[in-house]
Structures are given as C-alpha cells and as structure tokens.
Amino acid sequence: MNATISLSRRSFIIGVAATAGGLSLGFNVPFIKPALAEGSEAAPEINAWVVIRPDDTVVIRIARSEMGQGTLTGLAQLVAEELNCDWSKVTTEYPSPAQNLARDRVWGNFSTGGSRGIRESHEYVRIGGAVAREMLIAAAAAEWGVPASECTARMGMVTHAASDRATFYGQLAAAAARMTPPANVTLKDPKDWTIAGKPLPRLDTADKLNGSQIYGTDLKLPNMLNAAIRACPYFGGKVESFDAAAVAGMPGVRTVVQVDETAVAVVADTWWRAKTALDALPIVWDEGPNRQVTSASIAAMLEEGLGANDAFVGARQGDAGAVLSAAGRTVTATYAFPYQNHATMEPMNATALYTPERCEVWVPTQNGEASLAAAAEAAGLPVQQCEVHKIHLGGGFGRRGNFQDYVRQAVSIARQVPGTPVKLVWSREEDMLHGAYHPTTRCRLTGALDADGNLTALHMRISGQSILAAVRPQGMQNGMDPVVFQGLVLSGTEGTLGYTVDNLLVDHAMRNPPIPPGFWRGVNLNQNALYVECFMDELAHAAGVDPLAFRRKLMAKHPKHLAVLEAVAERIGWDNPPAAGVHRGLAQIMGFGSYVAAAAEVSVTDGQLRIHRIVAATDPGHVVNPAQVERQVEGSFVYGLSACIYGECTVNGGRMEQENFDSYEVLRMAEMPEVETIILPSGGFWGGVGEPTIAVAAPAVLNAIFAATGKRIRTLPLKNHDLS
C-alpha cells in the first residue's frame, strides 16, 4: 500500500508543551517556506530536511537527539530512502532549537524520549525526502526541457532515459531549491525499501573509536572556565551559608558562586581545580523538611496505599471486587520496585556563555527545545536572544529530556561571570545524589481461580509515585496519572494488557514521597511488567498449569501479544526440557507501541545466580534498521538486568545513600547473558524500540529463578535476597 499524502490539506499544529500523547504535525508549512542559505558553505537547502552540496554530499537534518540508540542513522535512512540518494554520500547535522523556533518549528518536535524518535516522525521525515526528490527531478526536467514524468531519480542522479541524459544531485541542488514543492508526494511501500529497513552500519561509529567524538564534557571554547557544583544533598533543602574566602586562594580558583537557592559552585581554570576547591569549601546546608524520610518511611507510606479506599482507576472490566470476595480460591501477592538512578556514563553537564544581550548553551540534551526554554528562563532573556547547541550525548535514558536542571545551573553560573564561557560538569556523586529517579511503587495483586484453574478475576492495586504529578502536571487527567498504567490498559495503541480477564480492576493509590521522580528508560512499564508477569506465573503455579499454557488461555483475543510470546517460547525450546540444572521463565508485555516478550534460562548453584541465555522478541510494526533494533534490545537487557540484580537507590535522612558505582552496582560483562533477538514486524503500525524490552528482563529472570529454587522474589533488587 502506498500512502499518498496531500501536502496542502494538512494543518501544522504547534504544540510547544508537547504532552505524553505527542503532538500532531502536518506538512504544508515546512515545504513552502523559502529555503535558507545554510552554513559557511552555503550549500543549497532543498528543504528543511535536505541540503545537497556541489560535491553530491547529502546532509540530512536530524531533529531528534542521538544518545546511542541509533535514531540518527535510522532517521537518515528514512529520508535517504525517499530521496533516492547514494547512501555513501550521506552525512547528518542537527538543526538548532532556535532555528526551529525561528522557522515555525519546521522540524517539529525535538524531544527524544518515550522511544518516539522514529515512530513519531517517520512520516514527515519521509515526506521531506520525497519532496526533495521531486524538486530535484523538476529541476533536471526544467533544465532539459522535458516532462518531469519522463525523468527518474536513483542513487543520487536524475536520468532522462529517452534523451540519454543524467545529472548528479549536486549539480541540480541550486536549481532544485528554487523549485515549487510538489502538492502531493507518494511514500514508498516499506516492502520496496532499499535503504530503510536494512541493517546498515551506524553513521556515527568512526569518531567513537579514536577519541575524536566530542561530548559535552569535552567541549573547549576560547577563554572557557570550568565549574564544579554541589547542590544540597537533602531533598527540599538549600544553601544556608558557605565560606568562599576559605578557598579563594586555592590554585586556579576564579570565583565561588551560589547557584539559585540550592547549590554552590566553584569556578576555576580547570575542572579538577574547581572540584578540589569545592571539596575544601565549608558549606552549611539548610537541611529542609525531609530529614526524617527514609526508605522504610516511604515503604510504609506506599504500604498504606495498598489498602486505601480511594484510588484512580486505570482499567476496569466486569466486577473484580464482587467476584474476588465470592471466590472460592484467591491468590494474593505484593511486589515492590525501588528507586533507580539513570547513571548515564557521561555525567550531567552544560556549558553556557552569557552576556546581558545573549545567552548560548552547549549541552547534550534529549530535548533541545526544553534546553532552550530553560536557558532563556535562567538567563532572564527572551528566547529569541538565546541559542542551544546540541552535543552528542553520553547516554540519556530519560535523564536529559524533561529535566534541564544542569542547564539552569550552568546559565546561573555564567550570569555571574558574564562574557566568559563556563563549562559545568557534575561529579558522579552529584549525579547520583540529584537524579530524576525511577519512581518507587508497590503492587498488591489478587486473583481468583475457579475449580478448573481459570483466572476469573484480577485486582492490581498499585501504590506509589506519579512521575507526571511531579514533572508534567499538565498531563494529569482529573488528578490521575495515566502513565502509571503503562501496559495495563484496555485500549489505545501505546500499551494494552495482553490478557482477557472478565473481571478486572487496575487502580492506583497515588503516594508521592518527596523524592524527585523522572522518566527512566522503560518508565512505568518496568514495574508493571514485573507485577503482572510474575503474578501470572504465581497464578499458573497455583492452578497447577504450565505458565505458557496458562497465559495462552487468556490471550486468544491478543494475537500480537501472543505471537511474540510464542516466538520466544519456541526459540528457547519451551516444550523440551532444559539442560540439567537450567530453568526457564517467560514474560510478555506491550509498551511504547510495541509487543515484546522474553524467555530466560538461569541456574542457581549454592545461591549463585547465573543467567545463561535470554531470547527476546519484539514486534514494533515496522523496522527501519534491524541491526540497530538488535543492539537496542541487547542493550535493554543490560539496563533491565542491572535494575533487577543491583539497582536500588535507598533514602536515609532525607537523601540518597548511593554516591557512585561502588555502591550503585550495575551489570558488567561477566554477568551478561547471551541475548538472541527475534524481530517480528507485523506491519501496519509503528512501535518504539529503545525501551519496551527492558520491562520483560526482570520478570523472565525472576520466573526462571522461581522454577530453579521455588523462591518467589517480589522485591527488587536481587542482591538483597538469599537464593541458596
């Protein structure tokens, strides 16, 4: 099926405060805008997405941020596919957030989170490529005086077969830029793709092999100073006083500044000297109102919510309460998921240059427009007088999107040394103590089984923290946080529950401890998959039925959920016994628009867990680069298993206890299982890839641990449990 899209009918809706649901983007505005001469080379911009230089180099503009997930390569593939250019000539560049603003958001949304990089922009970037292709053809046709319909574009060249003429794109670009964009373009059927859909190598690998890739922490600007910062470690606390004079004479120190109410920074010639002085700086904290808060007090708060009367309903079918109270046999279990830190390998950082007229920021960001807004606000300048230069990210995982605290800090420091660029880099300790933590929730699940072992009712009571309430209140619906129910709802395209339960209630008692929560790769799907998938295993066990067979019975109306589950079961050999001492577990969920499943093989010897093998399957609808999908899935298990085995930020005295990787352990090479990825794109929809499979890592492994040991682990991380 080819999709013909009329460029004039669609409207362009600007949504500066994009909500979780995303924003709609039309296509007329981008392409009727006059092209701008770009950059020092002034190569012609065919349209906002495509610049072609005289040497045939194709520069594809990428609005979303590359943080390792491969979206830069994938988006370029989509544009190049429609452009019919020579892939070997493709390079990429980021347009800046201020350019986007100045051009009526011609590149749409810059936000890169929720596994949306490709699934939300595939259509308009493909249109960008197709429009540019048609303009190149039109330019050639005009030059040759032949009908455009007789010309074809292939491999970066327009050909008119009848007169045996051909010209490279580079020769046509200047004329093409002046052509009127076509009113309609037809996008290719994905089955005809030759660039998109292929496992092409990433475009950004070479510089990562020899130290030449520049990250935010590596930035050098003329006369630049370096800043180290310490914010009050107590949540809700602030600076009471500090003794700048005590460190003023230390080597390299230029100034000691307060940053907003909460932090103190030392500015020095080098970062190491700034940090050394900061370590020596006497600071008195106003510890704020949360000194009594501990992990135990938070657990008690959530525990209370498990039995509370009031709760927001996320999914309801039949009458779970009535069936459960009348049921002959019920099964109940309570699970818990702790705080996690994103722990990107590159700590938070931003560089700012402020003058009373202008503020510029260089920052690795998942959302350049949010960075720009934060910079303008902190600078006290109109946004038109600010600019953000996006830098390649050393990991994002959700930490560098909504939360622009480091940008505000950098600008606040730069305002105190106007005219001099200042690079602010957080220490790992600062990064650990000032996260936007994966929220903590608990879940009590109660299921009713009839005499034949069928699940007749299920109540999932979630108690705990809402991310939206803290960071995006405009996304709340009458006080309810809909994102809490990721993967558990009954309708929609984002993530529905894969089971039919006639009497179902999923509800949420919101309990918000004073710890800042955030979107952490996988978001609430992580714990929801853990809850529902481990409990399915408990129910199957209670019913005396094989966990796969038990699930199958509930999944007849959910063929896509079932397909990925069946795929991993088959590949792991579910119907055949595993090797001696090896045990298996399964899990499936839908999230970020994709259907995912995992099967794990583990052994537990003298209490020592070994994860031998993971088989994962994903159905994201369409696949733009299968090699990148495979890497994302593989990597997602490192993230998910790190959380499962080690991840836990504990609160004591109103602050986090873990300050570095020595106390916040993560998965390393020796524990990494083999991961086999099955990609099952069933077409017809576009799902995300970077996040969903994280969520099935822990439940598949915990179910396998139960098979191995008979122990149900219901609280993460595993390191707190004795498996012997």
Added chain:
Amino acid sequence: MATLIINGTPRDIEVDPDTPLLWVIREQIGLTGTKYGCGVAACGACTIHIDGVATRSCALPVSAVEPDQQITTIEGLSPDSSHPVQQAWLALDVPQCGYCQAGMIMAAAGLLMQNPNPADEDINAEITNICRCGTYNRVRAAIKLAAKAGEATQRG
C-alpha cells in the same frame, strides 16, 4: 615542572602532583578521548595504557607516573584507527553512545597484549568496564575478532 611521555611525545606539565592523571590528560594535555565516569576506579571510562598495561587514570596521581613511562591514550593507540581492536570495533559497529568505548577499547587492547587469545573467562575477569548502553556482547565478540585478526597477522 614534570615531564610525561604521552603517545610517544614528551610533554611538560605544570600541575599539582596530586592531580589524577586523567585530568592532566584531559585538561593539561587537552586530549579528551579519555573519559571521566566515576573518579574512583570503578567504571573504566578513563582507561589508558602505562607501558602497555591498561590502567584506570582517574585515581592515579600524576606524581606516581615515572618520567620514562610510556602513556598511551585512545588518541595514540594507532594513528588512523587501524589497531586490530579498533578495526574489530568498526567491523561489528560496537559503540552505542560511545562514552565508555575509549575505555573499553583500551582495556581490550591491554588484555590482548597480555593474552593474545583470551577465553571468555579471561575477558570476564579483565574487562570490568561499565557500559550503561549495554554493548557488552558486542565488546566480547569484537575482542574475539581482534584476537583472530592478531593471530592471522602473526601467522602471516
């Protein structure tokens, strides 16, 4: 005040002797390929070679380096990314965000220098660098590929 040999070139540096070698490399020498990840020798992002031995530079005071010791950073591993480890990394497209990868590559190159044909257990024991993007399985495959390439060179 002190001289270090970095990537074959003697460099004079003026710095407090307690300064970790990492920050001398990054801020005095200006070579930023070597990364800061933890500062407590727990993550491996700062791995360099000292006389061919993979070493975490973030917790090593510059004063502990002898003037005649050869320091090699990612920038000096090869002039043109032709080191077998870099080539294997390219062939398997190992990096994701890439931030940990300089340390990974230096650790892998160090391992292969000591043990040209490492078994899985050797890789597990020696490559303890953290990668949050999750490239471990590709790192392992690339080490094996580089080992094979090294073998071929030796035989050849």
